[in-house]
Amino acid sequence: MFFGIIGELAVGFLTTLELFALTLVFALPLGLLVSLCTMSKFAPLRVLFKVIVWVVRGTPLMLQLLVIFYGPGLIGLPPLTNRFLAAVIAFVINYACYFSEIYRGGIESISKGQYEAGQVLGMTRSQIFFKVVLLQVVKRILAPMSNEVMTLVKDTSLANTIGVIEILRVAQSINAYYAVNIIIPVLYAGLFYLAFIGILTIVFGRLEKKLNYFKV
Amino acid sequence: MAFLELKNYRKKFGENEVLKGISVSLEKGEVLTIIGSSGGGKTTLLRCMNFLEMPDEGELYLGGEKLFDAAEKKSYSDAEIREKRLHFGLVFQQFNLFPQYTVFKNITLAQTLLAKQDFKRKKEDFAAVCKKAPKEERKKLKAEQKQILDEIKSNQKKSIEEKAENLLSRVGLSDKRDSYPYELSGGQQQRVAIARALALNPDILCFDEPTSALDPELTGEVLKVIKGLKSSDSTMIVVTHEMEFAKNVADRVIFIADGVIEEEGAPQEVFENPKSEKTRAFLRKSLEEVF
Numbered sequence: 001m002f003f004g005i006i007g008e009l010a011v012g013f014l015t016t017l018e019l020f021a022l023t024l025v026f027a028l029p030l031g032l033l034v035s036l037c038t039m040s041k042f043a044p045l046r047v048l049f050k051v052i053v054w055v056v057r058g059t060p061l062m063l064q065l066l067v068i069f070y071g072p073g074l075i076g077l078p079p080l081t082n083r084f085l086a087a088v089i090a091f092v093i094n095y096a097c098y099f100s101e102i103y104r105g106g107i108e109s110i111s112k113g114q115y116e117a118g119q120v121l122g123m124t125r126s127q128i129f130f131k132v133v134l135l136q137v138v139k140r141i142l143a144p145m146s147n148e149v150m151t152l153v154k155d156t157s158l159a160n161t162i163g164v165i166e167i168l169r170v171a172q173s174i175n176a177y178y179a180v181n182i183i184i185p186v187l188y189a190g191l192f193y194l195a196f197i198g199i200l201t202i203v204f205g206r207l208e209k210k211l212n213y214f215k216v
Numbered sequence: 217m218a219f220l221e222l223k224n225y226r227k228k229f230g231e232n233e234v235l236k237g238i239s240v241s242l243e244k245g246e247v248l249t250i251i252g253s254s255g256g257g258k259t260t261l262l263r264c265m266n267f268l269e270m271p272d273e274g275e276l277y278l279g280g281e282k283l284f285d286a287a288e289k290k291s292y293s294d295a296e297i298r299e300k301r302l303h304f305g306l307v308f309q310q311f312n313l314f315p316q317y318t319v320f321k322n323i324t325l326a327q328t329l330l331a332k333q334d335f336k337r338k339k340e341d342f343a344a345v346c347k348k349a350p351k352e353e354r355k356k357l358k359a360e361q362k363q364i365l366d367e368i369k370s371n372q373k374k375s376i377e378e379k380a381e382n383l384l385s386r387v388g389l390s391d392k393r394d395s396y397p398y399e400l401s402g403g404q405q406q407r408v409a410i411a412r413a414l415a416l417n418p419d420i421l422c423f424d425e426p427t428s429a430l431d432p433e434l435t436g437e438v439l440k441v442i443k444g445l446k447s448s449d450s451t452m453i454v455v456t457h458e459m460e461f462a463k464n465v466a467d468r469v470i471f472i473a474d475g476v477i478e479e480e481g482a483p484q485e486v487f488e489n490p491k492s493e494k495t496r497a498f499l500r501k502s503l504e505e506v507f
């Protein structure tokens with residue numbers, strides 16, 4: 001019975017991991033783009049993105065999931081039939097906005113002197129950003145980023161609001177079949193989360209060490 | 217016309233007019249030091265020369281040719297400004313080394329990026345030539361081109377690295393080649409910054425109070441390096457509070473107060489026989505500070 005429960009939970013956890021990984025893959029670069037837009041010199045763009053970030057950070061992720069999944073159908077567009085896809089879209093938008101604020105903090109913390117040193121050496125704006133500034137930003141934001149990424153691991157459970165069968169959803173539904181108290185599979189599910197967070201803690205620790213070769 | 221001619225530079229920040237018509241002329245190989253009290257506009261003047269700020273008015277001639285005209289500044293593209301910048305180097309008060317790179321990479325980075333751009337352009341040119349050639353010759357042409365390009369690439373790398381080694385020995389830091397900036401003292405960091413600026417062969421190298429952020433015992437090593445750079449083909453502008461340095465190294469001294477040049481001349485004239493009352497007051501005060 002134990003292995004039966006663990007096996008089913010593992011299948012659910014795969015969905016959790018997929019959602020987690022896809023969110024990171026898209027939200028990390030998108031967040032950078034959003035942060036650049038919120039810092040743009042072009043006022044309409046800047047204001048637009050600041051409002052978007054405000055709305056996304058100012059409303060619950062669960063609400064956003066519902067809006068993305070049911071919204072299109074309500075206003076006469078073809079409804080999103082793929083629940084998982086809807087969840088990915090909502091998570092990517094939500095996390096891109098959170099990441100963008102972390103990026104912004106990191107980018108704004110880099111001294112003006114770094115940009116100017118690049119400028120007087122004839123570098124282009126993109127060279128300055130990618131060759132001079134970015135790694136310093138990464139080093140600065142690693143700690144808040146790791147926080148946010150760990151929150152994401154646990155937030156994935158919200159996807160079950162729109163019926164994505166992730167690990168907690170599985171845990172809640174298998175007690176009937178195995179005739180155990182619901183608390184048992186849910187506790188096992190908790191172990192999955194804990195183990196994964198443990199791995200992430202180690203990964204971020206390594207990254208931090210790797211960037212310790214210089215000081216900003 | 218002198219090697220560098222700066223004509224009537226004016227710069228306002230909002231209502232605050234910081235440069236009120238500054239003209240400077242400088243011969244090749246000369247060292248000009250700029251002194252003046254805080255807030256007088258010295259940094260702003262250097263920043264305008266390096267196009268970190270754009271002057272509101274004024275023209276700049278270099279080697280007899282007009283390099284910049286404030287009246288046309290709107291028409292300059294980013295790439296043009298970058299090209300103009302390369303005529304000047306700037307060493308900052310706060311060094312501004314790139315912390316994630318070794319000393320060596322700090323010196324070679326900008327050159328490497330420029331070389332890459334050159335290389336890419338050449339490659340595109342070659343590709344265009346290839347396209348025009350008759351079909352049967354293309355293969356042979358391509359092979360030849362590849363050989364030339366490979367050679368260019370390795371030559372570029374070699375010359376950049378050799379130059380960096382040379383510069384490091386000139387600033388006395390050959391043994392720090394692979395150190396990171398945080399591992400160096402302030403004086404050493406500033407010497408690296410000087411080498412980094414020199415790596416691009418600027419026509420004119422500007423220093424903005426290169427020793428102000430240093431402990432007193434470290435200023436000497438940096439000033440010595442700057443003094444050592446003095447030669448017939450290196451033209452320098454040094455903003456400094458080090459009066460001894462100004463006296464001993466400069467060919468000419470300019471005293472700036474409130475955005476205008478109050479006094480200008482050979483160091484002996486300015487220091488020993490200042491004409492303007494403001495200069496006298498400034499020199500008296502800077503002497504008092506020492507004792």
Ligand SMILES: Nc1ncnc2c1ncn2[C@@H]1O[C@H](COP(=O)(O)OP(=O)(O)OP(=O)(O)O)[C@@H](O)[C@H]1O
Nearest residue numbers: 229230232234252253254255256257258259260261
């Ligand atoms: N970016 C800026 N925006 C607004 N005002 C500025 C800016 N940069 C400089 N200023 C003002 O211009 C004036 C001249 O400043 P600047 O830094 O050129 O003086 P300085 O001669 O270099 O002084 P110091 O000896 O203290 O370095 C100051 O009043 C300063 O407040």
Ligand SMILES: [Mg+2]
Nearest residue numbers: 258259260424
């Ligand atoms: Mg200054």
